[in-house]
Amino acid sequence: xxxxxxxxxxxxxxxxxxxxxxxxxxxxxxxxxxxxxxxxxxxxxxxxxxxxxxxxxxxxxxxxxxxxxxxxxxxxxxxxxxxxxxxxxxxxxxxxxxxxxxxxxxxxxxxxxxxxxxxxxxxxxxxxxxxxxxxxxxxxxxxxxxxxxxxxxxxxxxxxxxxxxxxxxxxxxxxxxxxxxxxxxxxxxxxxxxxxxxxxxxxxxxxxxxxxxxxxxxxxxxxxxxxxxxxxxxxxxxxxxxxxxxxxxxxxxxxxxxxxxxxxxxxxxxxxxxxxxxxxxxxxxxxxxxxxxxxxxxxxxxxxxxxxxxxxxxxxxxxxxxxxxxxxxxxxxxxxxxxxxxxxxxxxxxxxxxxxxxxxxxxxxxxxxxxxxxxxxx
Amino acid sequence: xxxxxxxxxxxxxxxxxxxxxxxxxxxxxxxxxxxxxxxxxxxxxxxxxxxxxxxxxxxxxxxxxxxxxxxxxxxxxxxxxxxxxxxxxxxxxxxxxxxxxxxxxxxxxxxxxxxxx
Numbered sequence: 001x002x003x004x005x006x007x008x009x010x011x012x013x014x015x016x017x018x019x020x021x022x023x024x025x026x027x028x029x030x031x032x033x034x035x036x037x038x039x040x041x042x043x044x045x046x047x048x049x050x051x052x053x054x055x056x057x058x059x060x061x062x063x064x065x066x067x068x069x070x071x072x073x074x075x076x077x078x079x080x081x082x083x084x085x086x087x088x089x090x091x092x093x094x095x096x097x098x099x100x101x102x103x104x105x106x107x108x109x110x111x112x113x114x115x116x117x118x119x120x121x122x123x124x125x126x127x128x129x130x131x132x133x134x135x136x137x138x139x140x141x142x143x144x145x146x147x148x149x150x151x152x153x154x155x156x157x158x159x160x161x162x163x164x165x166x167x168x169x170x171x172x173x174x175x176x177x178x179x180x181x182x183x184x185x186x187x188x189x190x191x192x193x194x195x196x197x198x199x200x201x202x203x204x205x206x207x208x209x210x211x212x213x214x215x216x217x218x219x220x221x222x223x224x225x226x227x228x229x230x231x232x233x234x235x236x237x238x239x240x241x242x243x244x245x246x247x248x249x250x251x252x253x254x255x256x257x258x259x260x261x262x263x264x265x266x267x268x269x270x271x272x273x274x275x276x277x278x279x280x281x282x283x284x285x286x287x288x289x290x291x292x293x294x295x296x297x298x299x300x301x302x303x304x305x306x307x308x309x310x311x312x313x314x315x316x317x318x319x320x321x322x323x324x325x326x327x328x329x330x331x332x333x334x335x336x337x338x339x340x341x342x343x344x345x346x347x348x349x350x351x352x353x354x355x356x357x358x359x360x361x362x363x364x365x366x367x368x369x370x371x372x373x374x375x376x377x378x
Numbered sequence: 379x380x381x382x383x384x385x386x387x388x389x390x391x392x393x394x395x396x397x398x399x400x401x402x403x404x405x406x407x408x409x410x411x412x413x414x415x416x417x418x419x420x421x422x423x424x425x426x427x428x429x430x431x432x433x434x435x436x437x438x439x440x441x442x443x444x445x446x447x448x449x450x451x452x453x454x455x456x457x458x459x460x461x462x463x464x465x466x467x468x469x470x471x472x473x474x475x476x477x478x479x480x481x482x483x484x485x486x487x488x489x490x491x492x493x494x495x
Contacts, residue, residue, distance in 0.1 A: 012402035020401075054447055057435050062443045067461070074463055097443060101454060110451055112458075118441055129448070166435040171448040172457070194461075196443045220463070227445055227460040234459060295405060302412035309419045313426075326479035328452035337430040338423040 037304025
């Protein structure tokens with residue numbers, strides 16, 4: 001065993017010496033390779049982290065949300081619908097919700113306004129999300145003036161800022177009273193934005209949704225399972241443009257790596273010929289090439305993955321913030337909980353490490369099985 | 379022949395012991411450090427997934443009936459992808475071009491129970 005290890009170390013010594021002879025080219029390749037793994041791993045880990053966060057946070061979303069559709073668009077729901085929904089067999093509690101959006105031209109941001117009946121807010125009191133407070137530089141006791149639907153300014157007193165721990169859910173949230181919400185949007189008292197309902201037997205949620213569609217044909221029931229599935233699809237790593245351009249990057253790297261590894265230079269071929277002439281066996285040359293491929297690709301993989309981990313789970317995924325943020329002004333400050341999916345690590349390994357090792361081995365093997373004299377003469 | 383002798387001499391010279399640490403040892407140590415870092419990421423995941431506290435966030439979801447993450451706040455249908463109707467990303471007509479950047483990261487809303495019929 002020690003003899004075997006010592007033999008491998010000699011092979012490694014030789015491989016490193018050969019790599020260092022072309023150090024600029026090889027370090028450049030290692031750098032690009034590490035960057036590629038870093039980008040791929042960052043996108044994978046971010047998608048995975050967000051998917052997990054959504055799955056954990058949205059476990060308790062309403063079992064069924066019912067919207068009213070008019071001409072294919074979400075419309076306000078008449079209060080009479082609450083009774084109709086309540087009468088459907090299998091439906092538990094029914095509650096009308098009031099929520100909407102407000103565009104603030106002062107900071108060019110969209111707020112999500114929502115009525116929070118359990119908070120006991122007065123008509124002129126609001127609670128705001130941490131990102132909103134940060135962007136508008138507001139605190140408890142300050143006033144925020146909104147323009148009501150009738151054109152009149154509506155000053156609202158901030159009585160609290162929502163916990164920053166829940167920023168991924170409440171960054172742009174503004175909670176207010178029902179009276180305040182209706183005054184702001186000039187909303188009739190007999191209309192709600194939508195309705196949430198509980199189902200007595202959660203396994204019957206889909207059946208209840210079908211009954212709702214039959215009873216109220218212009219309604220759109222949204223099930224909890226659909227909400228969770230939407231987020232799973234949204235953050236699915238196979239989807240999205242990120243992977244399209246990363247795929248293009250991978251292709252460019254594959255061409256570079258193939259050109260570097262597969263197209264052995266005359267000098268490298270001569271080197272293999274000399275090694276064969278002085279007594280190296282084909283197996284030794286293959287082992288040397290295997291070490292070369294493994295060393296480069298594994299170093300790039302491990303370094304790229306570790307950097308991506310740090311960036312996504314400890315650096316707040318700032319690299320991807322501009323992509324996720326788009327034109328939005330309000331963006332939550334969040335720390336994702338790290339999560340590992342062995343399948344994704346294996347896929348990343350298969351996509352990045354294996355092709356390079358193969359691209360190093362095959363041309364090495366071709367040169368190694370050729371006649372040393374012919375190889376040396378080129 | 380001359381070239382062959384020079385090359386083999388060179389290989390012999392490279393294997394001569396020197397006061398510098400052996401290159402293979404340096405490379406294997408570097409790989410071991412990187413493997414250790416990889417192991418640390420697994421340990422980090424195991425530790426932080428247990429330590430994560432979602433009590434406040436989940437209470438907020440239950441209280442308000444929240445349905446979406448406030449991650450993409452630039453447009454209605456990206457702020458609430460689960461609540462958006464199927465034509466939301468195409469405000470003018472179904473074939474209109476998508477114009478919000480984060481829209482390229484989102485899929486169209488999934489088919490709800492209402493479209494079963």
